[in-house]
Amino acid sequence: xxxxxxxxxxxxxFHVVDQELDRxxxxxxxxxxxxxxxxxxxxxxxxxxxEHHDLALLRYGGTPLPRLELGDSSAVREGSSIAFTGxxxxxxxxxxxxxxxxxxxxxxxxxxxxxxSRELTTTRIAALREPFEVIQLDATAYPGNSGSPVYxxxxxxxxxxxxxxxxxxxxxxxxxxxxxxxxxxxxxYLRDLIERL
Numbered sequence: 001x002x003x004x005x006x007x008x009x010x011x012x013x014f015h016v017v018d019q020e021l022d023r024x025x026x027x028x029x030x031x032x033x034x035x036x037x038x039x040x041x042x043x044x045x046x047x048x049x050x051e052h053h054d055l056a057l058l059r060y061g062g063t064p065l066p067r068l069e070l071g072d073s074s075a076v077r078e079g080s081s082i083a084f085t086g087x088x089x090x091x092x093x094x095x096x097x098x099x100x101x102x103x104x105x106x107x108x109x110x111x112x113x114x115x116x117s118r119e120l121t122t123t124r125i126a127a128l129r130e131p132f133e134v135i136q137l138d139a140t141a142y143p144g145n146s147g148s149p150v151y152x153x154x155x156x157x158x159x160x161x162x163x164x165x166x167x168x169x170x171x172x173x174x175x176x177x178x179x180x181x182x183x184x185x186x187x188x189y190l191r192d193l194i195e196r197l
Contacts, residue, residue, distance in 0.1 A: 001016070001031065001058065001147040001148075002068050002147070002148070002149040002158070003065045003066065003067045003068060004057075004067050004068060004070065004158075004190070004194060005057075005067065005194050005197075006064060006067075007064025007065050007066065007067050008059055008060055008061070008062075008064050008065075009047060009057050009058065009059055009194070009197075010031050010044065010057070010058040010060065011055065011056075011057055011147070011149075011161060011190055011194075012055075012056055012058065012146070012147030012161075013054045013055065013056065013146045013147045013161065013162075013163050013185075014049050014050065014051050014054045014055055014056045015054055015146065015163070016056070016146050016147050017029060017046060017049075017056050017058065018051075028043045029043065029044050029045065029046070029058060030042060030043050030044060031044050031058060031060055032095055033065065034095070035095050035096055035097055036095065036096060039095050042060040042061065042062055043060065043061075044058040044059055044060035045058065045059055046058060047059035047197055048193050048194075048196060048197040049193075050189060050192075050193050052132075053132065053185050053189040053193075054163045054185055055161065055185060055189060055190055055193055057193060057194065057197060068149055068151070068156075068158050069156070069157055069158065070157065070158050070159075070187045070190060070191050070194075071151070071152060071155065071157025071158055071159045071187060072157075072159070072187075072188075073135070073159040073160060073186035073187040073188045074186075074188060075159075076104055076107070076135060076152075076159050076160075076186070077104065077107075078103075078104055078105060078106060078107065079103055079104065080103060080104040080152060081101070081102075081103055081152070081153040081154065082101065082102060082103065082104060082137060082139065082150050082151065082152060082153060082159070082160075083099055083100065083101040083102075083150075083151060083153050084099070084100055084137075084139070084141065084145065084148045084149060084150045084151065084162055084184075085097050085098065085099040085100075085148060085149065086098065086141075086144065086145040086146075086147070086148030086149075086162065087144050087145070087148075088141070088142035088143070088144045088145050100139050100140060100141065100145075101139065101153065102137050102138045102139025102140075102182075103137070103138050103139070104135055104136070104137060104138075105136050105137060105138040105181075106135075106136040107133055107134075107135060107136070108133065108134060108136050109131035109132065109133055109134075110131050110132060110133070110134045110183065132189075133186065134160075134163075134183045134184060134185060134186065135150065135159070135160045135183065135184040135185075135186055136181065136182070136183055137150065137181075137182040137183070137184060138181070139182050140182065141162050141182040145162045145182075146162055146163060146164070147161060147162065147163075148161070148162040149161065149162075150162060150184045158187050158190075159184075159186065159187050160184030160185060160186055160187055161184055161185045161187070161190060162182060162183075162184050163183055163184060163185050164182070164183045
């Protein structure tokens with residue numbers, strides 16, 4: 001995720017934080033701040049969520065942090081040079097930010113086909129009937145990049161939030177043989193969520 005708005009909100013994907021927490025076992029959501037050996041964490045709560053667009057805002061206390069500016073995602077066009085910074089493969093490699101670059105390859109409706117009839121839930125069928133537009137990137141993202149900001153290389157303005165990669169074959173292939181097809185939720189949906197909050 002990344003800091004937005006008043007410097008006390010982290011934008012990320014809803015699928016990153018949708019697991020049920022066991023408060024009796026003292027499970028809490030936290031955000032990590034810093035990198036390498038200079039890392040601290042702050043407990044946080046879900047301040048707002050948009051399951052349909054796979055977005056969530058987490059609120060934490062303490063000193064506000066520098067925030068990223070949201071750009072106009074409706075102005076993004078095919079061929080735009082983008083970059084995204086995140087933590088691929090989560091903390092397995094340590095908390096060291098990694099930046100990837102690429103281009104916008106398409107603006108396309110999100111519609112993930114089912115592999116078989118067991119995956120055809122009412123939610124998935126409804127989403128196929130009314131898909132929303134996402135940004136398709138020609139750039140390689142990995143598990144752990146979910147929630148990473150996608151920004152224009154020339155301005156640094158955030159125009160999207162990484163939410164998934166196209167996986168060739170089985171899930172295990174994503175590290176060995178990445179597809180380099182990545183999808184991002186347009187920043188306009190994040191801006192709407194911030195305004196509703």
